[in-house]
Amino acid sequence: MDMxxxxxxxxxxxxxxxxxxxxxxxxxNVNVHYGEKHAIKDVNVDxxxxxxxxxxxxxxxxxxxxxxxxxxxxxxxxICRVSGKIEIDSRDIYDPSLDVVQLRARVGMVFQKPNPFPxxxxxxxxxxxxxxxxxxxxTDLDEIVTMSLQKAxxxxxxxxxxxxxxxxxxxGQQQRLCIARAIAVSPDIILMDEPCSALDPIATxxxxxxxxxxxxxxxxxxxxxxxxxxxxxxxxxxxxxLGVLVEEGETEAIxxxxxxxxxxxxxxxxxx
Amino acid sequence: MTDTIxxxxxxxxxxxxxxxxxxxxxxVRRRYRAEARFKSYGLLAILTAAVFLAVLLIDVVTxxxxxxxxxxxxxxxxxxxxxxxxxxxxxxxxxxxxDYLPLMREALKTAIPGIQGRGPERTLIRLxxxxxxxGIRERLAADPSLIGTTIKAPxxxxxxxxxxxxxxxxxxxxxxxxxxxxxxxxxxxxxxxxSGNEFSENLVxxxxxxxxLARAAITEADRAARSTASGAAERAADLRKQADExxxxxxxxxxxxxxxxxxxxxxxxxNGGLVKITQLAADRIEGEVLLPxxxxxxxxxxxxxxVTYTTPESARKINxxxxxxxxxxxTNGQVERAFNWxxxxxxxxxxxxxxxxRGAITGTALTLLxxxxxxxxxxxxAAIYLEEFAPKNWFTDIIEVNINNLAAVPSIVFGLLxxxxxxxxxxxxxxxxxxxxxVLALLVLPTIIIASRAALKAVPPSIKEAxxxxxxxxxxxxxxxxxxxxxxxxxTGTIIGMAHALGETAPLLMIGMVAFIVDVPTGIxxxxxxxxxxxxxxxxxxxxxxxxxxxxxxxVLLVFLFVMNGTAIWLRKRFERRW
Numbered sequence: 001m002d003m004x005x006x007x008x009x010x011x012x013x014x015x016x017x018x019x020x021x022x023x024x025x026x027x028x029n030v031n032v033h034y035g036e037k038h039a040i041k042d043v044n045v046d047x048x049x050x051x052x053x054x055x056x057x058x059x060x061x062x063x064x065x066x067x068x069x070x071x072x073x074x075x076x077x078x079i080c081r082v083s084g085k086i087e088i089d090s091r092d093i094y095d096p097s098l099d100v101v102q103l104r105a106r107v108g109m110v111f112q113k114p115n116p117f118p119x120x121x122x123x124x125x126x127x128x129x130x131x132x133x134x135x136x137x138x139t140d141l142d143e144i145v146t147m148s149l150q151k152a153x154x155x156x157x158x159x160x161x162x163x164x165x166x167x168x169x170x171x172g173q174q175q176r177l178c179i180a181r182a183i184a185v186s187p188d189i190i191l192m193d194e195p196c197s198a199l200d201p202i203a204t205x206x207x208x209x210x211x212x213x214x215x216x217x218x219x220x221x222x223x224x225x226x227x228x229x230x231x232x233x234x235x236x237x238x239x240x241x242l243g244v245l246v247e248e249g250e251t252e253a254i255x256x257x258x259x260x261x262x263x264x265x266x267x268x269x270x271x272x
Numbered sequence: 273m274t275d276t277i278x279x280x281x282x283x284x285x286x287x288x289x290x291x292x293x294x295x296x297x298x299x300v301r302r303r304y305r306a307e308a309r310f311k312s313y314g315l316l317a318i319l320t321a322a323v324f325l326a327v328l329l330i331d332v333v334t335x336x337x338x339x340x341x342x343x344x345x346x347x348x349x350x351x352x353x354x355x356x357x358x359x360x361x362x363x364x365x366x367x368x369x370x371d372y373l374p375l376m377r378e379a380l381k382t383a384i385p386g387i388q389g390r391g392p393e394r395t396l397i398r399l400x401x402x403x404x405x406x407g408i409r410e411r412l413a414a415d416p417s418l419i420g421t422t423i424k425a426p427x428x429x430x431x432x433x434x435x436x437x438x439x440x441x442x443x444x445x446x447x448x449x450x451x452x453x454x455x456x457x458x459x460x461x462x463x464x465x466x467s468g469n470e471f472s473e474n475l476v477x478x479x480x481x482x483x484x485l486a487r488a489a490i491t492e493a494d495r496a497a498r499s500t501a502s503g504a505a506e507r508a509a510d511l512r513k514q515a516d517e518x519x520x521x522x523x524x525x526x527x528x529x530x531x532x533x534x535x536x537x538x539x540x541x542x543n544g545g546l547v548k549i550t551q552l553a554a555d556r557i558e559g560e561v562l563l564p565x566x567x568x569x570x571x572x573x574x575x576x577x578x579v580t581y582t583t584p585e586s587a588r589k590i591n592x593x594x595x596x597x598x599x600x601x602x603t604n605g606q607v608e609r610a611f612n613w614x615x616x617x618x619x620x621x622x623x624x625x626x627x628x629x630r631g632a633i634t635g636t637a638l639t640l641l642x643x644x645x646x647x648x649x650x651x652x653x654a655a656i657y658l659e660e661f662a663p664k665n666w667f668t669d670i671i672e673v674n675i676n677n678l679a680a681v682p683s684i685v686f687g688l689l690x691x692x693x694x695x696x697x698x699x700x701x702x703x704x705x706x707x708x709x710x711v712l713a714l715l716v717l718p719t720i721i722i723a724s725r726a727a728l729k730a731v732p733p734s735i736k737e738a739x740x741x742x743x744x745x746x747x748x749x750x751x752x753x754x755x756x757x758x759x760x761x762x763x764t765g766t767i768i769g770m771a772h773a774l775g776e777t778a779p780l781l782m783i784g785m786v787a788f789i790v791d792v793p794t795g796i797x798x799x800x801x802x803x804x805x806x807x808x809x810x811x812x813x814x815x816x817x818x819x820x821x822x823x824x825x826x827x828v829l830l831v832f833l834f835v836m837n838g839t840a841i842w843l844r845k846r847f848e849r850r851w
Contacts, residue, residue, distance in 0.1 A: 076740065131744055
């Protein structure tokens with residue numbers, strides 16, 4: 001990524017006009033550095049509960065980095081530094097007394113490339129509940145696995161081969177398996193990092209349907225390159241550019257009547 | 273991606289790839305030639321390596337084959353009723369400690385009647401190995417009721433006798449005769465008179481051989497004359513004198529000839545006996561009876577033969593009497609060749625026919641066991657820590673560099689370290705598999721750590737992220753997901769490291785595993801040796817039979833290596849996962 005800030009007016013950090021009601025995730029002045037590189041600059045955003053929020057923006061704008069701050073996945077990168085405040089249900093997740101493992105159990109994640117464990121379909125879904133001790137018995141665990149696969153819309157396709165390897169499924173099925181795995185531990189929030197970028201249009205449509213169904217129970221944050229996808233699945237949209245949150249608001253408003261010129265340029269395809 | 277900066281739209285210069293000009297076509301041909309050349313280099317290298325490997329394997333295997341069989345005499349052994357005192361008859365210890373030599377001697381004398389005198393008797397008994405009675409001893413101890421009966425038992429031949437049947441003796445030619453022959457007696461020194469000049473043919477051969485010897489002596493004398501060493505002139509003169517004498521004999525075609533051990537041995541088989549010719553004339557011979565004749569009567573034409581042992585007696589390990597005896601056993605059908613189980617069931621010995629690999633194999637197994645028990649957990653744990661948990665800073669960098677360097681340290685240095693630390697400082701026993709295992713563990717650890725780190729690094733990070741994403745702790749992610757996926761690679765690295773340790777000799781020499789150890793070790797603190805050291809020890813021994821033993825031990829070691837590497841490949845194929 002060779003783009004610099006030269007020639008572009010310095011973006012003003014976006015401050016929401018009015019705090020969203022029932023905000024699940026609240027980020028204030030979040031800055032992320034990768035070594036010398038300042039990847040995220042003073043991001044403030046409120047993510048509502050029981051809704052889908054989409055992060056859009058060109059490659060390298062920091063939307064994935066910001067997403068990974070919400071379940072502290074960036075902790076695994078030694079050179080990554082995060083400052084500012086991110087609260088989930090009014091609890092600072094960067095508080096040293098908070099256990100990051102418990103946080104990640106509450107904030108599930110679905111990755112860009114389907115990454116099922118090279119184990120059976122059953123084991124893929126059962127792993128989370130098992131390590132967190134969510135099932136008291138084998139019957140319990142069976143029920144959790146069945147429920148999760150049903151919610152992920154995969155159960156009917158795999159119910160006869162739960163012991164087959166998860167890696168033997170098609171790409172779209174693998175991604176739904178990953179979603180089932182994420183929801184098996186009943187998280188509050190599901191982070192999705194471009195979940196459809198490796199899938200064909202039909203599989204993408206199924207995942208989008210699924211996201212729409214899951215919205216009623218979870219707070220979903222999705223990073224996407226496809227503006228059509230953002231428009232289809234999300235209620236709120238945030239536009240990132242060069243590490244700055246340029247604009248955030250109701251999806252309809254962003255796409256029909258953006259306040260910022262750069263947002264308009266991006267969604268109309270002038271750059272990106 | 274594009275950005276908002278507008279580009280100047282000057283038409284770029286278009287350069288097409290030239291495909292038609294002669295230069296371009298020459299360039300294409302040059303490229304093809306270069307590719308073909310490189311491929312042929314590769315093929316040549318592979319073929320050369322294959323030829324070398326084939327030659328090595330064929331050489332080792334053919335040399336080792338004699339060691340895998342053993343010859344014994346199938347004889348009737350009479351066990352006298354008073355062999356052990358009557359009250360000790362059911363005491364296995366007494367049976368085992370009894371003297372079996374008279375039994376062997378009697379059995380041999382029964383098989384070849386007429387052998388008289390201390391000399392021939394001693395020769396006869398020396399055909400047998402000192403371990404020959406072992407089989408009978410165990411049979412009697414197990415079943416004392418055999419005492420007082422005659423049993424048929426295989427008696428192991430000594431190494432030289434054994435080698436004789438494996439082709440390390442002499443070629444034998446037999447010539448039928450046309451006239452009659454009359455021996456003067458049946459034993460001792462006798463003369464045999466033949467009708468006609470029956471032996472003239474042999475006499476000519478002997479004269480030719482004498483001339484050949486004379487020529488050899490002259491060559492040797494010339495070499496001695498050129499030498500500046502003290503006494504060389506005298507030696508040259510001496511050799512010339514010998515050569516002159518030999519030539520004089522050779523030229524005098526009619527004279528009788530005394531045979532000595534430098535010439536092929538001539539014998540006469542007559543009346544069921546065998547006479548070794550000491551003096552040869554055209555119509556009569558004088559000789560020593562090796563195997564007694566049944567009578568001194570005249571032998572009809574065709575009933576007696578002249579036998580030649582082509583290799584001169586001085587050029588073989590086994591004398592004429594021994595050859596005669598062994599040939600007699602062979603014609604009697606009493607020589608039996610069988611698979612050499614003893615090679616795998618007994619320990620080392622100074623007697624080649626008794627020496628076995630069991631001690632070395634057990635020692636190797638114990639040593640490698642100690643190595644594996646130490647190396648695998650420590651190596652894998654170190655690799656996991658360094659790869660997954662250790663902070664990346666200058667200190668861990670130094671550790672990493674040092675591990676890589678340790679893998680390249682000459683193994684003898686580890687041997688010296690073992691000598692200084694384990695033997696001198698900690699006072700552990702010398703020659704023990706425990707110390708050998710410790711030293712080899714030092715040697716193999718870097719290999720295992722490097723291989724394990726590579727295997728862990730090869731697991732895609734998405735698997736770890738997936739585990740972290742559902743709320744697994746770092747350790748859970750590593751132990752539940754990364755480690756199982758890295759396991760085939762770790763196993764492969766470990767087995768290759770262990771195979772490396774299996775063939776290691778130098779460090780074990782330093783800690784005293786080079787000793788001559790007869791007993792099979794029973795624990796990790798017993799004195800022991802290992803396969804490569806056993807090969808090293810045997811290769812140094814003067815007995816001819818140990819050559820085959822050495823080759824056979826190499827074959828066993830190679831089989832071990834192939835099995836281990838095969839297991840590594842199988843594990844990799846079997847547990848390799850795709851994602």
